[in-house]
Amino acid sequence: xxxxxxxxxxxxxxxxxxxxxxxxxxxxxxxxxxxxxxxxxxxxxxxxxxxxxxxxxxxxxxxxxxxxxxxxxxxxxxxxxxxxxxxxxxxxxxxxxxxxxxxxxxxxxxxxxxxxxxxxxxxxxxxxxxxxxxxxxxxxxxxxxxxxxxxxxxxxxxxxxxxxxxxxxxxxxxxxxxxxxxxxxxxxxxxxxxxxxxxxxxxxxxxxxxxxxxxxx
Numbered sequence: 438x439x440x441x442x443x444x445x446x447x448x449x450x451x452x453x454x455x456x457x458x459x460x461x462x463x464x465x466x467x468x469x470x471x472x473x474x475x476x477x478x479x480x481x482x483x484x485x486x487x488x489x490x491x492x493x494x495x496x497x498x499x500x501x502x503x504x505x506x507x508x509x510x511x512x513x514x515x516x517x518x519x520x521x522x523x524x525x526x527x528x529x530x531x532x533x534x535x536x537x538x539x540x541x542x543x544x545x546x547x548x549x550x551x552x553x554x555x556x557x558x559x560x561x562x563x564x565x566x567x568x569x570x571x572x573x574x575x576x577x578x579x580x581x582x583x584x585x586x587x588x589x590x591x592x593x594x595x596x597x598x599x600x601x602x603x604x605x606x607x608x609x610x611x612x613x614x615x616x617x618x619x620x621x622x623x624x625x626x627x628x629x630x631x632x633x634x635x636x637x638x639x640x641x642x643x644x645x646x647x648x649x650x651x652x653x654x
Contacts, residue, residue, distance in 0.1 A: 457505055457514070458498040466514050467502070474498040475517050479525055484621055484641060487628060488533060490525055491618065491643035499645040503616050507557050518561040518616075518644060525642045526565035529612055533640035538610040541573035543627050544599065558614045561644065569614055574627055575600050599630040606636030618643040 456463045458471040465472075474494070481488045494500050499521070505511040506518060534540075542558035562569045577600045601611075611631050613624055618641075628638045 458496075458501045466505075466511075467498070467517075471498045475520060479521075479528055482646070484624060485628070487638055487641055489618065489624070489641040489643060489646070490528055490533070491641075491646050492521065493648075494617075494645035495648055500617055500647070503557070503644060506560075507553055507616070510553075512560075515560060518557070519564055521644050522561040523565045525644075526562060526567050529640055529642060530567075534610050534612050538612055538639065539573060539606055539636070540567050540569045540612050540614060541601075541606075541627070541631070542569050542571050543613060543615040543623050544571075544574050544576055557616050561616070562614065570605070573602050573605050573611075574630060575602070599626050601627070601630040601634040601636060603634040606631050606634050609636055610639045611636040613638060613641045614643075615641075616644050618646045620647075620649050 454462060454464060456468040456471055457466050458474075459468060461468050461470075463469075467475075474492070474496075477492065479490045479492055481490050483489070492499055502514050502517055505514050540562070542556055545553075545556075556569075556571050559569045559571060576598055578598055613627050613631070615623060618624060624641050624643075628641075631638050
């Protein structure tokens with residue numbers, strides 16, 4: 438799906454006249470300039486030896502749409518994220534994972550799950566041809582909401598905090614999936630959990646990488 442196709446899916450006539458990202462006047466959710474953030478191909482960076490596919494969101498345009506869907510329940514904008522997810526899935530199938538790989542969504546805190554009522558990764562990848570599983574990774578203790586935490590705070594919050602279902606991942610390739618990589622702490626914790634349960638993490642897929650994530654590599 439191209440950008441114009443995504444615009445048709447999210448119903449341009451029903452969207453506000455202010456761009457979600459820059460606040461400029463527009464008849465669509467994002468103005469033409471900000472939509473260009475969704476018209477690029479994903480790139481790969483290395484996170485502790487594991488390829489991470491996604492988009493470098495230096496100016497926050499992608500994250501604005503993610504927050505609108507996750508926190509404001511503006512599911513009309515989900516079409517743009519699905520377009521991103523479809524591209525990620527296609528590249529991952531070609532370059533990273535063989536058939537039979539486990540596509541595992543990273544867990545949110547219990548409070549975040551209750552607040553949102555859905556898993557964004559599952560919804561975004563719902564039309565990619567892959568089944569993203571929410572039941573692979575589990576917190577083994579209470580996780581604090583990550584949004585206000587520093588990089589060191591995120592690492593402490595997630596230290597030995599996740600468990601991967603050995604019955605699912607043992608001896609199999611695993612792709613880790615999240616919406617935003619902020620510092621990489623959650624991805625690293627998930628990787629450690631999968632490795633401890635006998636899985637092979639062959640890649641990480643994210644819709645947006647923040648400047649903090651790039652600096653922390």
